[in-house]
Amino acid sequence: MPLEAPQVSFDGEPTSTFFVVSGPGGTGKTTLIKRWLRDCPDLGYVPNVTTRTPRSSSAVDESGFYEFVSRREFQELVKAEAFAQWVNPSEGKYYGTPIEPLQKAIAAGKDLVFDYTPQLYINLRRQFKAQVVGIFVIPPTFEELLSRLVGRGTEQGEELYIKQQMALQDLSYIDEHEYHVVNKDLDRSLEVLKSIRTAEGHRLTRLGSVESTCKRLSPRSMMFYYDPLTERVDRISQ
Numbered sequence: 001m002p003l004e005a006p007q008v009s010f011d012g013e014p015t016s017t018f019f020v021v022s023g024p025g026g027t028g029k030t031t032l033i034k035r036w037l038r039d040c041p042d043l044g045y046v047p048n049v050t051t052r053t054p055r056s057s058s059a060v061d062e063s064g065f066y067e068f069v070s071r072r073e074f075q076e077l078v079k080a081e082a083f084a085q086w087v088n089p090s091e092g093k094y095y096g097t098p099i100e101p102l103q104k105a106i107a108a109g110k111d112l113v114f115d116y117t118p119q120l121y122i123n124l125r126r127q128f129k130a131q132v133v134g135i136f137v138i139p140p141t142f143e144e145l146l147s148r149l150v151g152r153g154t155e156q157g158e159e160l161y162i163k164q165q166m167a168l169q170d171l172s173y174i175d176e177h178e179y180h181v182v183n184k185d186l187d188r189s190l191e192v193l194k195s196i197r198t199a200e201g202h203r204l205t206r207l208g209s210v211e212s213t214c215k216r217l218s219p220r221s222m223m224f225y226y227d228p229l230t231e232r233v234d235r236i237s238q
Helices: 031-039 071-079 100-109 119-128 142-152 157-171 186-203 210-217
Strands: 018-022 048-050 067-068 083-090 093-098 114-115 132-138 181-182
Touching: 018 031, 018 119, 018 186, 031 114, 031 186, 048 071, 067 093, 071 083, 071 093, 071 210, 083 119, 100 114, 114 119, 119 132, 132 186, 142 157, 181 186
Parallel strands: 018 114, 018 132, 048 067, 132 181
Antiparallel strands: 048 093, 083 093
């Protein structure tokens, strides 16, 4: 007797994923994210709030990536609990991620991408563990990483030395991430990021009620993995 098909759907409701492109400074994270946002208009970005000055000499366009505020304004935002997380990586420089846009993205099932150091990534993951996916981006060699930091021209002297030491420390957090991308070719790296997003969109834990729907429809049954007496095959013809 044929089964009567219940009116159910196996399509999962969209959930929000926070793709954190993490790693040391000078790895090309910002350039990669700019390209990713350009190619995928449905992917969102939440500008970081910072007290540092804009990098007018930088080869990378920072427009839309940061909201620049005074230290007093930043302090008021901290007191108002307006940040999902905030850090003070060096003297006089503060960075924070506004929490309200993240909450709205989760409610709307919208994906976001973040340009972070490992410290910021780990802080965000602590609060949004169900949403955050870590992607560690690094140049092919450490020599090239140092060369890129120098070539940016955004830090000099002691500040550059501190940035290099921070890069060394950042490498130790690679195991905290789910994915690793060696950024030797920008186009190839971008395709890898897009593939990661596609894969995460099919992760069962992100598909809402699909798992519970399948289990509700399927009868509970035991799967026979073991045949300790090696008799199962012999009994087939009996």
